[in-house]
Amino acid sequence: MDRRTALLRFAGLALIGFTDIRSLVAKPLNAIGKKRNSFHQFKLGELDLMVVSDGRIVMKPIQPNFAPGINSRRVEQELERNFAPTDHIELGINILVIKSKGRTILLDSGCGANFGEQSGGLIKNLQKAGINPEDVTDVVITHAHPDHIGGLTGAENQLLFPKAKVYLSRIDHDFWLSENPDFSKSKLTDQQLIQFVKDVAKKNINALSDQLHLFEDGDTIVDCITMQLAPGHTPGHCVAKIFSNEASLYHIADLVHSAILVVAHPEWGFEGDSNFNQAVQTRRKVMSDLAASRSLIFSYHLPWPGLGHVRKKGNAYEWVQQLAMGPDES
Ligand SMILES: [Zn+2]
Secondary structure (H helix, E strand, O other), X not given: OOHHHHHHHHHOOOOOOHHHHHHHHHHHXXXXXXXXXXXXXXXXXXXXXXXXXXXXXXXXXOOOOEOOOOOHHXXXXXXXXXXXXXXXXXXXXXXXXXXXXXXXXXXXXXXXXXXXXXXXXXXXXXXXXXXXXHHOOEEEOOOOOHHHHOOOEOOOXXXXXXXXXXXXXXXXXXXXXXXXXXXXXXXXXXXXXXXXXXXXXXXXXXXXXXOEEEEOOOOEEOOOEEEEEOOOOOOOOEEXXXXXXXXXXXXXXXXXXXXXXXXXXXXXXXXXXXXXXXXXXXXXXXXXXXXXXXXXXXXXXXXXXOEEEEEEEOOEEEEEEOOOOOOOOO
């Protein structure tokens, strides 16, 4: 597989050959193509929360990005049954912003310039919501994949949120900075794509010095976020419980990338998980807990604005989207 195909598989858009790539994906994007809100505000206890969009990622083709090795007709039938396209999956890039006691906290930083012009809109959309990059006091990274950590730095390695502390799990930090991060338990085999993922993680982590704060499983950050290890997607991948008074919200990061193919079929899996089987186990465990507790969930990649619940359905789960209401700009 050549580099362009590899990156198209990963993201639909890539570092290279914009014009060519755009012509390849223009049709499905235009077919989707309606105007979206770029931020959505709500309250959680005493916290002011906001979801801000970084854009979107198009994964094409669907397999083997999703459901690697699963019978294609079964996958297609599942998509058709849910009125979804069978040639691509569009992922949201939903960034949760918390305002608390004078702090402005981001959970993840989006793609930056790593995936082309359909993503990397976080700073522009924050500004539409009245937040300048210098206002951001904290950025919590759920895991160091390029669509989560890639927005920390610009092309010249400059920090895009210059006054922010950046929090990353010690496990992910050590994994990505190790000499040879282990992908032997992943279904991802494309070496160029793996190298791209490693390079973006290293570039961004290495650009940080005093700003970087490493956390452990169970640590609480800035009084309102508890990080919980949910390994598999990466070794240090975390979900985050955001809490205020009695209210709470679970940010599930990259536990799932599709409601139709992953929430409803946790074992079909995701090629980009660095430990495929561990990710399936973690996904089942976390979704079981969240369904039992009827928790409000925020998802980084499920449809805008990423808020909803999971409930048990047979031997798996279903995603129940909470529709956006409130003072969104348009
Ligand atoms: Zn992601």
